[in-house]
Amino acid sequence: MTFKTSALRAGAFSAAALLVLTACGDNGEENGEEPDNGNGAAEENGTAEGDGEEITVEGDELTISLFGEEPYSWIDEETGEPTGATIAVAEEIFENRLGYNVTFEEEPTWDNLIPGLNAGHWDVVSAGMSINADRCEQASFGEPELVYTTAFLVADENAAGLETFDDLAESDLDIIALSGxxxxxxxxxxxxxxxxxxSAADGVDYVEGGAADVFALTAISLESMAGDMEGLTVTAPFAHEISIGAHAFRHEDTELIDEFNAELADLMESGEYLEIVSEFGFTEAEMPPAGITAQELCDEDPEELTEQYLD
Structure with a gap:
């Protein structure tokens, strides 16, 4: 399976820029480098503070980063255009409803998404990123959008009989996961x-080529990317603990987050959100539990939330 890493429109990082981001680590510090803000953030005050650095912003422009993982966000190989459930939501809210001029950029390495956000290379991450405490220290999240379960990609009709992580703990299989x-x-x-x-596509390739026995990822991603591939099996989905994805923002971009959340709430209440993401295979079962918030997912114990919100 080929993974397309060329960026859309404005282009992905150059090799040098990727080295800068890698040096940043998860806290997004620039090691003294002045951030290149691309098209800037969507605040109307003209500047934003990020990791001690001043980031100049343009009020009408937004750069949104995507990651190549179906069915959330990826570049269509035939059209060269961004697509996926989170991209469709981003286009509806930021372009159609809020009137921003949006540029999409593909970041091929998952671990660079939040550092690139904090460095000012993009203003929003639209990649179905799950909300958890570690990530909440580095970025702010919009309100919950999509609930995820986990599955394993294996060969030979799941000869090992894998169902949950407990089965992996007792095995001697070669296991891979997406970094970060x-x-x-x-x-x-x-x-x-x-x-x-x-990348998610690398994980699929490893199992398909025999370099790994198991690839652990969200169930809907594995079904979308490899469910029809001959010789591969996606195991039945399971919920290890509650996992809910959302759009990610810089901490300081509170006005943009509030704008986004207001439109998201309207989409959820009207049912339009489900209509948008259903095109990419999401159903009512993937809608977040009523009442759960991003703040809860950031602050509260995941096991307690799992017991509270999941059957």
Missing amino acids: AIESGWMDDLGIEHSTVD
């Missing part, structure tokens, strides 16, 4: 030895 993804974090917590890859 929640599945990798859960396996770290459980003491499950595994390797990581930078």
Whole structure:
């Protein structure tokens, strides 16, 4: 399976810029470098403060980063255009409803999404990123949008009979996960030895090519990317703990977050949100539980939230 890493319109990072971001680490510091803000953030006050650096912003322009993982956000290989459930939502809210001029850029490495956000290379991350406490220290999230479950991509009709992470803990299989993804974090917590890859497509390729036995990822992603591939099996989805995705923003962009959340609430209440994302395979089952907030997902114990909100 080919993963298209060329950026849309404005272009992805150059190799040099990627090295700068890698040096940033998760806190997004620029090591003295002056951030290149691209098209700027969508605040109307003219500037925004990010990690001690002043970021000049343009009130009508937004740069939105996507990540190549179906069905959330990716570049269509035939049209070269951005597509996916989170992209459709971003276009509806930021372009159609709020009137921003939006540029999409693809970031091929998951671990660079938040550092690039805080460095000012883009203003919003539209990649179905799950809200958790570690990420909330680095970025702010819009209100919850999509509930995720986990599955495994395996070969040979799941000969090992894998169902949950408990089965992986007792196996001697070669296991991979997406670097920086929640599945990798859960396996770290459980003491499950595994390797990581930078892209979802790489994970699929590893299992297809026999370089790994198991790829752990969100169930709907595996079904979308590999569910029809001969010789591969996506196991039944399971919920290790509550996992809900949303759009990510810089902490200081409170006005933009409030604008987004107001329109998101309207879409959710009217049912239009489900209509938009259903085109990409999402159903009522993936809609967030009533009443849950991004703040809860940032602040409260995941196990308690799982018991409270999930059956």
